[in-house]
Amino acid sequence: MNRTTGRRRGRTRAATAALGLLAGALSAAAAGSPPAAALTAPVSITADDLSTWQTNGIVWSMAASDDGVVYAGGTFSTVRPPGAAAGTSEQPAVNFAAFDTATGAPTGCSLSFTLSSGTATVRALALSPDGETLYAGGQFGAVNGVGVSNIAAIDTATCTPRQNFKVAVSATVRALAVTDDTVYLGGDFKSVAGQPRNFFAAVTTGAALKPWTANADEVGRAVEVTPDGQHVVLGGDFFTVNGTSSHALAVVDATGGALDKSYPGFIPNTSTVQDLTSDAKQFYTANEGTGGGVFDGRIAVDLTTFNQVWRDTCLGATQALLVHDGVLYSGSHAHDCASMGEFPDQPRKHLLAQSVDDPKLLPWFPDTNDGIGEPVGPRVMAQTDKGGRHYLWVGGEFTTVNSKAQQGLTRFADGPDTGAPWVPNVSVSTVAPNKVDVNWQTSFDTDDGVLTYRIYKDGAATPVHTTTGYSVFWDRPQLRWTDTDVAPGETHTYRITASDGTNTSAKSPAVSATVAAKAESYPAKVVADGASLYWRYDEGTSTFAADTGPGLDNGFLRNSPSYRQTPAAVAGPSTAIGFNGSTQYAYSNRGRPQPTAFSVETWIKTTTTRGGKIIGFGSNTMELSGKYDKHVYMLNNGRLTFGTSNGGGQTVSTTGAYNDGAWHHVVATQGSGGMALYVDGQLRASNSRYTKNQSYTGYWRVGGDNLATWPNRPTSNFFAGQIDETAVYPTALTAAQVSAHYALRNSA
Template sequence: MRTVGVYTAALSLAAASLTGLGTVTAAPAAALTPPVGITADDLPTWQTNGIVWAMAEADGVVFAGGTFSAVRPPGTSAGSSQQQQAVNFTALDAATGAPTDCELSFTVGSGNATVRALAVSPDKETLYAGGFFGAVNGVPVSSLAAIDIDTCTPRTDFKPSVNATVRALAATDGAVYLGGDFQTVGGQSRSRFAAVSTGGDVLPWRADADEPGRAVEVTPDGGTVMLGGDFFTVNDENSHALAAVDASTGAVEKSYPLGFFPQTSVVKDIFADASGVYSASEGSGGGVFDGRVAYDLGTLDQRWRDTCLGATQSVQTHQDVLYSGSHAHDCSSMGAFPNQERYHLLAQSVNDPELLGWFPDTNDGLGEMIGPRTMAVSSAGGRDFLWVGGEFTTVNGDGQQGLTRFADSPDTGAPPVPQTEASSTAPGSVTVRWQPSVDLDDSELTYRVYRNGSSTPVHTVSASSKPWSRPQLTFTDTDVAPGSTYTYRVSASDGTNTSSLSPPRSVTPALAPEAYAEQVRADGAELYWRYDEPSGTFAADASDTQSAGIHRGGPARAVTPGAVPGTGTAVGHDGVDSYTYSDKRRPRPDAYSIETWFKTDTTAGGMLAGFGDRILQNSSRHDKHLYMTDSGRLIFGVRSGWTRTITTPGSYNDGEWHHAVATQGSNGMRLYVDGQLRASNLLVVSSQDFDGYWRFGGDNLRGWPSRPSSDYLSGQLDESAVYPGVLSAAQIEQHHALGTAPSDTVTAVQPVADTYVNQQAASTNYGGSGKLAVRGSTAYEAYLRFPLPEAPAGQVLKSAALRVQLTSDSFAGSGDPARIVPVTGAWTETGATYTGRPELSSTVLGTLTGATTPQGTYSTLLDTAELASRLGQDLDIALTGDGTDSLWLSSREAPGTAGDPTLLLTFGAP
């Protein structure tokens, strides 16, 4: 159907700008990601109580026609006392969304009247309306009427009789083109398409089709009429769903034979401007085409097409973007989202079918439950407005029926708060990971990471994301001290609007490598979910590939204890519909390993891990499954020609943590549990070939042997990983051993004595001072005594670090390094002076560097072997240096204990 008035033949291509009729070219809002020029913020707009089928605009007024009887203000429900009568038609102010004083009533003697098409004359003086009706404001007509826009009255001199529903209109200076279900117009034979003069006389123009017409559009030069519909022939020439005909005669200029569109697909809408011609298709059954096609204006040949599934009802350009209304549910053939819940509003460049970052949404609504049906662009008050009409009853999640509108500015919506996680598995670094936010009109956002409450970010990065593709972002902070605690928060900004800061994530840098996590990374995991986030839907990926997970179905978060002692939390799945998926689409792996820890006492079984073709629904293609039977046995299965599975002899639904690894490659299929090989098939070396997504916790298990009562696991998962190769038996055994080893413990040891000496006050003792000082010339030297404990039974010292805090003095920081060396001579806290200072060893246990900020806390790792040899004894150390910049530290005598020098000792399994 025509959704907005078209250009006349006299209009030049320059006048026919990409903004569409009645719009002005305006700079995009600063917050929008180009080329998108319309925000996703829906504006307050009056509503209908039924379906809007058609829209057109003139001079800042938007006309809407359809099947409804009343309009009401935004925010009110159907039947509101504030509603006004509007019989299948309303006129609204484009800038305010409120009705104007133009009121028309489209009625019919029997049956249900409806307005299905609207078009405005090039001079903006006449509105043409088509549909199924017999009168306008009581003036008799026959499914086609002309309205004088200035007076808002039906023209009595325009009364062509149309014998069936008119579904499409387009107007030029001299003609009105119509399409629909009719066979006669003005008593003359016209099959599905016709043209009448602006006075209502039937023109000799003929473009007879064998099936209904649904769309009519005139090219900007006025010479060609594009026809769309269900037809297979036009003027007896083979042309299915689309045809280009001469505007004067109706002769076919370009046909589109069956095959250009599938037999089961039709064209529902056509739009043309200086950038090209665009069509919208709808289909049913297998092998349909439901998307958009762009055509070169000169040749009318296809320039691009998208292959999204989900019938497209309307298309409209604004600036360099094609906006469309559909119920797209599967754009995987374009590299976008797989089959899932519907998107009803999409945007694409006029030059490229790739989906842009514009995702306001409606619901399916009433009637055929299609959602949007029609679109129009109008300008008023220096702003451009994109209007959408249809059968929806919500917009962006809020109640709004039949009509909505969006503007080119301002963008007032702040991006969602990023979901964030912070962790440390190796000394000297903290890694902050976050899931990019999805802003409905800004795919490119800027993220800022803040540390310890500072207003200055420690990291800034810009990145692009879309709802189905949110590549994880990562910042590694290496300016950290072992044993200190750091807090991180992240914000997202579109350049104009900034989100709130994410909830704080606190982490203490590791004193020693976390053995299990570091081994998983070292063995090449390309997906590694540790499930340590306290809340939200984000599962951070600790591998190097940033394959973040997304929780669906509300699994329990921060479940304790986790599988690996002392390393974090687990995720709890409900056995009904909760799972975690990766939104990174991957080709079938030739070789792979799937690893996860699980804990369950279920008797309903469920999937631990698998590979499927969908992320928000059960997969229709699914393979590489690791699942549990009702009896608790584990099955690993692939489809290679037919279904092949291997099964453990024992059961594992005993409520204890277990480690499972499934591998496949050139050496066949293998299934390990708790570090040991439990089942294998050395002959099956391939799996089903399709692109898909890794899922943990549940997916479709239909057709798999010993299918459990539930496809979804009721239990806990932890430390889930996928590798792009086959882990060896030795690697798997090592993972299990590391994952079951006792957790490391950190012991904090305070000094029992500390003091410093001063070369310039050579005989003074500073044992009672609240400060310690270090400098090379003139010299300060600090001494500390720590009573080292013995290692716990069965454990060894794995790392040691000295943590100190600078005083609040403005001169406390130093750019010079301070060496930490053993004291070999005798000293006491109350007796040490510069002239009686003890002898020092030449062995350097560690070096403190970068301690420059007053009141800052700094740590340095010490020689583990040297300290291990002294366990159970006193450790006397000195801080000494060579430079001229003094370092001032808090001593054990300083008020409070937070700044006391501390020795942090990490003990763990050998």
């Protein structure tokens, strides 16, 4: 059990743009995919939050006993039942409360931590190994009226402060770790029991100051005794320990405090260690940074060599850690994990999991909001068993959990898993003759990565096809099944469910297709010319833009654009999509490396006088990109500019305007022959010298993205108008190919 619970009010930081590198899309026939299970191993805790009492303030610290009691400390004055609004049904709980882990309700243990002037707070809680004493640290002068000095010992049997544990600590205690005979503490203090101790100290369980000395030069925030009892791991803001350079992290002897392992330069000077925990093999650090070049993620360190095993590089400070059953669970406000191949910069995620052997994120994504205080969401974690179940508790600043109102506390368990996956988004295509392509965007489940999909045809109760696919919230690959048991002129309907092995989604809304007798001319040509992404925008009310080509790189449609706009740009049954010019856009699921040669193709129809980006390549998906080029944008006057970056922007532009309310075919290419911009089948601008573009991993975006610093920047980053038949190619299309595509616009 992690007995280190020191916390502090963390620093704010600006979002940092970074590269994105996501796994490629899976096909429906993904060989070797395991069947869906209720939880995707090694995750053994569900993401379903349980009914739990709440606080009216911040929970900074927790400790959990072996008999199923969870103690919570922080800065709050009341607790209230789950579902109760703030200010209703409250019970007094002055900076401390105790709960039954199995019910989430308060026990009879009531303590009041107070201060004669200022705000009292409980920043650290730790139980003795025998569970008979609860040690509390923070900033307080009395417990239930009994005078203390920032640290206290509570008899757990009677829930009363121990009169025989009195030791004066000069300032806030932020971290505690307890053995059979020693209490290690870290914090803001510079003296303990009247003797100099800089930021770390040790006292006996009888409150006598020990000669153990591990003096630091800045605040101590975390302490962890190694499982063998021979060492103490220190975390905090410090740059030296006992006069030796060791920033934010150090390992010292448990008996005297001598430095066993220093870490100069191991963690950037802009970052600190906020929490520590350990298992039988490793200890783990939770890190927080401020400013540029920070490290906000987690580090695993071998307990034998004290050397790094792995580190992740997510941005968004980590505040809390807990290990259970081979998984490291963490509380943070991660917003950008692109540097380690996970999600790009986007709104914060607050609860994550990864194997103790590998920093790759596991499919476990319950979430809170930022809440009050700094705010950063979760601040502390604890765990214990009761009644045959294992419970994980989370405390912090949050006021919602899984999008429902819940303040300060929440809990999860090892079952049952009750959350069903999202209903699949489905699209059908009849571009080729005598078959129907059933395309769908893989669903999302908060604690399952592998899901099973069942396709139902024409209202039948038995599926015609079953397959599995892996997905997480930022990477939801498109899958496809082709129905060849059809005949020209027949109309068929399809619905799909997603299952985690225990819970099954509702069936998707029925989508219909009439089987074609011959290939559609325009899309057949686009596919034949090698499109690696091809969105036709034929979906209804969905967040899904199906890729009609073989690349299966589906698009995410953001903020409810206008679906099924007619007439479309080309002949046939297809429809277009409309964007509002302010919030709506689409982005590709798949992160791609820099293309050395490429073409982008789309149709536009607009009367806007505010311009906007039509199509481009950017480093982000849910936010404006920090890196962005390979784009076509419209100026306020309706002219078009094609731009790539190679140590600076390089552009070619049309002399004519195209905001006349008619459909226009736009193609931009770059390759060894330079840059070319075509409109309505004709070359309108080119430059043979511009053969290179900016190198970064990015996503294709349609309808909007950043345009800062680009020439003649329009009023809006986003395009207002209709868009249709968007395609991206890994080659530079020839003038003849472009002309041929345009010529097929009226061919069914």
